Amino acid sequence: MTSSSEVMVKAEGLRKSYGTVEAVRGVSLEVDRGQVVVVIGPSGCGKSTFLRCINLLEEPSAGTLQVGDRLIDFGAKHSMPRGRDLARFRARIGMVFQQFDLFPHMTALQNVMSGPVIVKKMSKSEAETVARDLLAKVGLATFADRFPRNLSGGQQQRVAIARAMAMAPEIMLFDEVTSALDPELVGEVLDVMKQLATDGTTMIVVTHEMAFARDVADQVLVMDAGQVVEQGRAEEVLLRPTNPRTASFLSRFHSTIGERKA
Amino acid sequence: MILAAVYKWDFGLVLSYTHLWAKGLGVTLAYSVGTVVGGMIIGVICGLLLLVRSRWVTLPVHYYVEIFRCTPLLVQIVWFYYALPIVLQVELPDWFAAGLGLTLYMGAFATEIFRGGIISIDKGQWQASRALGMTGGELMRHIILPQATKRMIPPFVNQSIIQLKNTSLLYVVAIPDLMYTGSIIVSDTFRPLEVYTSVAIAYFVILYPLTLWAARLEARVDQ
Ligand SMILES: Nc1ncnc2c1ncn2[C@@H]1O[C@H](COP(=O)(O)OP(=O)(O)OP(=O)(O)O)[C@@H](O)[C@H]1O
Numbered sequence A: 001m002t003s004s005s006e007v008m009v010k011a012e013g014l015r016k017s018y019g020t021v022e023a024v025r026g027v028s029l030e031v032d033r034g035q036v037v038v039v040i041g042p043s044g045c046g047k048s049t050f051l052r053c054i055n056l057l058e059e060p061s062a063g064t065l066q067v068g069d070r071l072i073d074f075g076a077k078h079s080m081p082r083g084r085d086l087a088r089f090r091a092r093i094g095m096v097f098q099q100f101d102l103f104p105h106m107t108a109l110q111n112v113m114s115g116p117v118i119v120k121k122m123s124k125s126e127a128e129t130v131a132r133d134l135l136a137k138v139g140l141a142t143f144a145d146r147f148p149r150n151l152s153g154g155q156q157q158r159v160a161i162a163r164a165m166a167m168a169p170e171i172m173l174f175d176e177v178t179s180a181l182d183p184e185l186v187g188e189v190l191d192v193m194k195q196l197a198t199d200g201t202t203m204i205v206v207t208h209e210m211a212f213a214r215d216v217a218d219q220v221l222v223m224d225a226g227q228v229v230e231q232g233r234a235e236e237v238l239l240r241p242t243n244p245r246t247a248s249f250l251s252r253f254h255s256t257i258g259e260r261k262a
Numbered sequence B: 001m002i003l004a005a006v007y008k009w010d011f012g013l014v015l016s017y018t019h020l021w022a023k024g025l026g027v028t029l030a031y032s033v034g035t036v037v038g039g040m041i042i043g044v045i046c047g048l049l050l051l052v053r054s055r056w057v058t059l060p061v062h063y064y065v066e067i068f069r070c071t072p073l074l075v076q077i078v079w080f081y082y083a084l085p086i087v088l089q090v091e092l093p094d095w096f097a098a099g100l101g102l103t104l105y106m107g108a109f110a111t112e113i114f115r116g117g118i119i120s121i122d123k124g125q126w127q128a129s130r131a132l133g134m135t136g137g138e139l140m141r142h143i144i145l146p147q148a149t150k151r152m153i154p155p156f157v158n159q160s161i162i163q164l165k166n167t168s169l170l171y172v173v174a175i176p177d178l179m180y181t182g183s184i185i186v187s188d189t190f191r192p193l194e195v196y197t198s199v200a201i202a203y204f205v206i207l208y209p210l211t212l213w214a215a216r217l218e219a220r221v222d223q
């Protein structure tokens, strides 16, 4: 009650192995309400796996995870939610993927309505109001009746963000959402994400966009080989990394981090 | 050669058995529709069972499919007609025992078609639905099946066409379908050329439009 910041997500010692491959080896992270955490690291270091553990698309092999007031201990039996309980847990967390994964048999509007209507059993008219608001927010009000195949990659990804936001999630997860886009379309998606951050959305973002990390992140997490090798305020981690592996990873991006926005 | 030149075709006599022909056609169509519908129901149930994550469920379904895909249909029809009633020590109506083999055969292929349709859907669709908080039933009904059924229709229509032709095998267990009716008319008229030509034409007239329709469906699903 005394703390001014409310913890939205708390992971402790999270592990995930696929057979003999340990993709995530004991990652801990605390995200406060309204915070933006950016996760960076070389390819294959376990960023996606870690993110997918948070909404239980992957079942962690060990550790604990708290989202809101729900605490799950993966060491204990029967702690992992199943069936409807699992679905309800995921409904509180929004996720956006690299490949957009919009539902091709639904229009942009229907895509955004799908969560509220199918999962929350919201009435169609109420869901439509929510969905139209969100489409307007991502700049696609006039594209509501288009099918995904008639939208550009950047537009599709913005619909995907609106679709996730329609569930009014407590936290949003972004997994390299601009990596599949043509360079000229990256900006429009990052702008939407910046707006969400400004509006106070709690976010965990896996990205290679270092300028975005520098400008938006409250906290940067650097992963390597399934572990967190450095963690801290964006400025510190990105500009004055203490870990040699962070330094060598960041050296590839230094031109982008250095150039400041006017 | 000489015989062919001399043979005088006479369809008049053969076609005068209108009543018998109509009944035979009716039996062929009834078995086609009945065994296709039955097989489709089996296919949906077994196809869904294959998605369950338990070997105790999927393995028996696998064996069922493989047994029916890897034995001749004629053997299946005969076995279910003659052997099954003895094995089970029950008396089955002839029309039912005769259709069992055909139905289970269709079921095996329908299972494969159903499963194939489901797993052809990109895994991103599954993860996006799960991430939104859909339960297995919800994502199946609203996301996967609407996309998958579209892809299942062409192979399903093709299999149904094959199934209609396969009903002619009912001949061996004396079910009076088009083919068996033909053999009866032959023994009455001694005109096998006209009779079997008529039988072939009848099958063709039913099936050719169906194949055209199937091709159109396929083209529409592809785009
Ligand atoms: N389903 C899986 N089965 C087996 N191994 C997997 C699976 N998913 C991921 N891995 C392995 O786990 C490790 C971490 O993968 P992950 O996708 O989390 O990395 P990443 O940091 O997201 O990489 P990238 O930047 O390329 O997206 C890799 O070695 C990968 O091969």
Ligand SMILES: [Mg+2]
Pocket: A047, A048, A049, A175, A176
């Ligand atoms: Mg990844």
